Amino acid sequence: MDVVLSLSMEEISRSRIQKLIEEGMVEINDQPCLEKKHPVRAGELITVQVPAPSLLEVEAEDIPLEILYEDQDLMVINKARGLVVHPGAGNEKGTLVNAIMHHCGDSLSSINGIIRPGIVHRIDKDTSGLLMIAKNDRAHQSLAKQLADHSITRVYHAIVYNNLKEDSGTIDRPIGRDPKNRLRQGVTDPERGRRAVTHYRVLERLGPFTYIEATLETGRTHQIRVHMAYINHPLLGDPVYGPKRKYPGVEGQMLHAKKLGFRHPVTGLYMEFDSELPEDFQKVLRKLRERK
16 A cells, blocks of 8 residues: 555655554545555545645845746746745745846735745756746636646756757657655656656757756656656766766756746746756866867
């Protein structure tokens, strides 16, 4: 039971699921299941009650934001590398949410609750680039639907290990939680993961590295990082999916959310934004070009 639920509910850790089972929060066909090793059979109806998380005291903080666009419904920001998107264990302060709460006050969507107000989608701490922020629930629902429909344009730039043989390609492989390491995602069987599609093309060949553009058709956790590692081209600086040996001068994966396009939730007009590569990314590119 705990294995099945941990693969199905990626946002909850396996240890948390085991505790939910012990607390009687899991039922099979309306009957309590108190045994984590209970064998699950096809056709059974499994119900899980997940109590609301204890509320964090999220404080507004005067943290600088690079805002590319803002109106009464939404914002588009360029997130700096190293900035955590929302508060959590070990990151109660100094996050993007703390910053936008200071900037927007009460003008943020409430759909994702007090911990993630205004957050429609997220990018990793060490990934820089564009994010959209919803300032009311109507905007949030519209943008979330566009994400679900795969109609939002999301283009990333990345530096990967090894020289890609093809100038372009598509990776269409399901992604799910790695059962052996809860911190990782991985390419899995279709039954254990969700469909994930990444399109890529080569921008520049840099000897033992390749500078690429990756376009998301779907948006799974760590999708580009997992897919590129799967085809033996992990991202330079990736501490989870890349080589254990660090590359000198690189801290965190070389991944930048460069382009973001969507339809405005009120006007319906298509809007597209582009952001410059951060200086640390450009510095690594210059160094690789010199060594090519």
